[in-house]
Amino acid sequence: MGEGTNSPGNIAAVVRALEGLHAAVGKLSQEYGDTLGIRRLVSDVARLSDDLAELGPPDPRHRPGPVPEELEEIPDVEYDASMWTDAEHEGFGAPDRHAP
Secondary structure: OOOOOOHHHHHHHHHHHHHHHHHHHHHHHHHHOOOHHHHHHHHHHHHHHHHHHHOOOOOOOOOOOOOOOOOOOOOOOOOOHHHHOOOOEOOOEOOOOOOO
């Protein structure tokens, strides 16, 4: 099977995530009590569950795109200066050459 074609497995993963979210919001409710924010969170989780239940099977004409790859984090550290040896400065050219 290709990517995105395992709809029951994908649905099950979302159901598990929603169950975890429901449990987490329940714990927050115990900690915070019946506040507007908690009521909204409970309502949002219920709405997500309802939306998932109404989703139905995927459109057979839909062709899923590629799954985006995870982003690679690039550390914010200085590069080794030797990496720039013999490099040209954009717009200035090489430091040892002059324009004609």
